[in-house]
Amino acid sequence: MVASPLRxxxxxxxxxxxxxxxxxxASRHSVVAVVTQPDRPRGRGQKTSDAPIKARAVSSALxxxxxxxxxxxxxxxxxxxLGADLGVVAAYGRILPEPLLAIPRLGMINVHASLLPRHxxxxxxxxxxxxxxxxxxxxxxxxxxxxxxxxxxAVATRAIGSDETSEDVERDLAxxxxxxxxxxxxxxxxxxxxxxxxxDADATYAPRLTKDEGLIDWRRxxxxxxxxxxxxxxxxxxxxxxxxxxxxxxxxxxxxxxDGRQPPGTILEASGDTLxxxxxxxxxxxxxxxxxxRRALATRDFLAGHHLAAGSRFSGAS
Numbered sequence: 385m386v387a388s389p390l391r392x393x394x395x396x397x398x399x400x401x402x403x404x405x406x407x408x409x410a411s412r413h414s415v416v417a418v419v420t421q422p423d424r425p426r427g428r429g430q431k432t433s434d435a436p437i438k439a440r441a442v443s444s445a446l447x448x449x450x451x452x453x454x455x456x457x458x459x460x461x462x463x464x465x466l467g468a469d470l471g472v473v474a475a476y477g478r479i480l481p482e483p484l485l486a487i488p489r490l491g492m493i494n495v496h497a498s499l500l501p502r503h504x505x506x507x508x509x510x511x512x513x514x515x516x517x518x519x520x521x522x523x524x525x526x527x528x529x530x531x532x533x534x535x536x537x538a539v540a541t542r543a544i545g546s547d548e549t550s551e552d553v554e555r556d557l558a559x560x561x562x563x564x565x566x567x568x569x570x571x572x573x574x575x576x577x578x579x580x581x582x583x584d585a586d587a588t589y590a591p592r593l594t595k596d597e598g599l600i601d602w603r604r605x606x607x608x609x610x611x612x613x614x615x616x617x618x619x620x621x622x623x624x625x626x627x628x629x630x631x632x633x634x635x636x637x638x639x640x641x642x643d644g645r646q647p648p649g650t651i652l653e654a655s656g657d658t659l660x661x662x663x664x665x666x667x668x669x670x671x672x673x674x675x676x677x678r679r680a681l682a683t684r685d686f687l688a689g690h691h692l693a694a695g696s697r698f699s700g701a702s
Contacts (some may be wrong), residue, residue, distance in 0.1 A: 493524055542561050597696075621674075654694055
């Protein structure tokens with residue numbers, strides 16, 4: 385017997401959530417409304433514009449709810465009136481209160497971009513790369529009161545390439561998570577999904593990124609700095625200072641050889657396509673640089689307009 389399609393209320397905000405919403409819209413299930421965060425100033429001009437999920441919902445003629453307070457009785461009543469069978473959450477950006485979780489008949493499930501219980505929290509992709517993880521994935525889990533601690537319904541894994549950025553990995557995980565989510569929703573419609581509890585003892589936390597985290601400590605190894613650069617790309621970026629000027633490092637690679645005679649941060653070579661700096665262990669090849677307030681440049685173009693002498697030293701302060 386063919387199970388009836390489910391009525392789904394969708395919670396999401398950024399670009400990561402768009403493939404999941406699209407996959408639900410293309411499925412046999414019905415998205416009855418989209419809940420997303422209130423409009424906020426965005427971009428360099430700080431103009432108020434629709435977040436990606438709101439823009440997609442509007443273009444698909446879906447009802448949009450943007451509560452300032454999730455515990456607002458009017459919002460709870462509006463969600464209750466939808467008659468949703470299931471809530472789907474993908475990078476909504478706020479913790480849902482318990483009374484809200486209980487409204488859909490089948491509860492709420494979440495698309496989380498890590499292999500839980502590792503990297504619970506707001507920035508799992510970036511934290512995985514910054515930690516040097518070689519593998520990540522997506523987990524479909526039940527939403528509970530505790531942060532990303534609910535039982536797991538499905539998992540898909542993906543290797544992390546040694547030079548991949550957060551942007552590269554996020555794009556792929558968004559697609560993987562969308563497909564896996566629809567599989568789980570289909571199984572729920574047919575009567576149930578086995579739910580495996582997480583091992584709380586193995587949990588790690590992936591807090592939100594801050595701009596200050598991008599400041600490079602050249603005493604760290606070349607590999608750790610490389611992981612920081614790619615983990616913080618495309619935001620907030622890793623950066624350093626030279627002669628009082630701030631430079632964003634957008635792409636790097638690792639040279640394993642050591643040069644213990646030079647203090648960390650020392651520029652070892654700066655010519656042609658080569659901009660090489662000493663670190664606490666190994667050497668860092670800088671491939672793309674962005675001077676403060678300017679566009680990003682490949683190393684050759686950057687060095688053509690900026691004279692950097694071997695022996696100069698990058699620092700952690702202006």
